[in-house]
Amino acid sequence: MAVQATRTFYLLIVLSVSSVFYFLSWEHSVENACWKTFSGKLSGKKGNSTPRPVVLTTTLQVKKVVSTKANPLTTPKKHQMSTSTNAAAAESPMPVLSKKSFKKLPKWDFEDVYNQDGRPGQRTCPQSLRNSKDESFKKAFLPNIRLFLHKDNINMSEWNRLSHFNNPFGFMEYKYDDVMPSLKLIPKPTEPLLLPKPGGDGCVRCAVVGTAGILNGSNAGADIDSHDYVFRMNGAVTKGFEEDVGNRTSVYVHTAHSITTSIYLFRRYGYMAAPHSEGIKYVLIPEGMRDFQWLEGLLKGESVRAGPYHKKMPRTYYSGQYNESRFYVLHQDFLRYVRNRFLMSPNLNASFWPIVRPTNGAFTLFLALHTCDIVSAYGFMTEDYSKYSNYYFEKEIKTKVIFYSNHDYNLEKKLWKSLHDRKIFKLYQKSESGPEKPKQR
Template identity: 75%
Template structure:
């Protein structure tokens, strides 16, 4: 199909298949009585797809899928991109061999998670011990813990990022003592493929090479993971999952305006919904996004 141009649309286009998503087999048996999957909230359960495809990998893209996803702008698809430019990178992404998270021994089959933001909202909260007591702790972007452990904890199980956030956080947050992205032993890294620069990043990261073009030219991505990068613990979010979050939970009026293409949920929002998809319970978080806050008030 011809390459679609975002400038051709005065507002976000809506296709017959806009709310159609790939789904996978359940990653693990549903054993937790307190699981969000058993929520009594009608809005959430109507919108929630427990088996929506979460991760992009080398076997998930063929020409038919490329054509479908080319109807959606980044990060929700491949609009304006050329098949021959992007698919060589997609073919490098390993297929996950295990679920992102599994129940801990003695947990009665429940996966308990905390999602910690980076905007300083927990400063003075003294919630560190409570956060670290969860089975898994999600963080994103400039995840500062050193010196703030009493408020935010010090564990990171899952780190959600883009190429932009993992690089720029180093100098934006340097004055707060931030020196590197989380690199706990056994940490799992989850990347949001935000745009072409992220595919350039993935190419260098997965090949173990310097980036050869784009804004990160000559950078060595693996150095940003402090020795903890491992293909078996690295995941890339699927465009269907990103679009599902936008369409079903965080629809914005901005999509009907001229600058529709620049709107997307935040990295923090994507991290929270990843937790809602992979955990049974998610700790209540204080967050500035009102729509997301209302959903969490109902569920957490």
């Protein structure tokens, strides 16, 4: 009996030690597994009941994706995402999120975290908007925000992070295999979008020209063309209106929809094709799936394989001026940053939140603010917009501005006036005493 009891005692000791060792091994395994993942957590609970998805990433990236629940205007720069790392990509795409799962815009704990491309380049222009003394602008403005998307800065981890945001701010509802093939074709830009003019004073002066009716009869064409660079977007009709809007185009910003539809909408006003000045640079806003389908056809020099532009040849829309070295795609982080820090509409709390986004004109204007030193805006909505037609090229039948639900025109109008009053840029306006032209500084 004593021998049997002794054996039983030793057996219990062995089993206990084995259990402890197994538990510790399991705990260590779980800890490592959790360290290699992060949860895309919502920063608020009300109005959003969707389970928090697990996003595969690397330990280094986990450390970078920090909570930024504070006001984006005052978020310290140390919380911003730095340049791309050499860490390994995640292994598989996260589960697809549905927009219908959210009653309003979801706010993730990494909502206000953005990729940035190193340190801002040295600017020698003393009048540069980067030297603004306006505190709220300085806190919100990220001079080195990543502007462009290309094949070298997208991988599985980036796909998973951006899949938390709806288009055009991310890849929510999209399948990895449907989009990634076109993303991996986007070439890395070989040079900045704009460079200072040789022999100048180091200041890059830009005009951004919208299509508002306020330019009809403005005689602002010569002033617009006197800038170093001219940005235009959408239905940029110039022929026959050079006196009011000029005829130079350095950068044309568009979506697949705008570059194709404008031809049909504005043909009656003489618009035959997108601007195609020699050496022009084209910038695409990746608005949705149709843009990725367009991109694949454009970059391959083939017809579009699927979607609303099926069998169309994208390169024909650029009138022979498409060049891989002069083609850029805006990064989703830049688009989200513009919305989050400058144009956060209250409509994003409504049930139709997925379609709410800044206008193409707004994205173009902010692109200029990040690539130029001195910016003048023409043809953008002003407080007296109701006095003018919708478009400057309307002569016989003048239509009124229609406030569609996908854009918050009032919010943009107030922002343009605010930035003008704070001397961030010059906004072309008309007053009772006559037009106020945004003279170059």
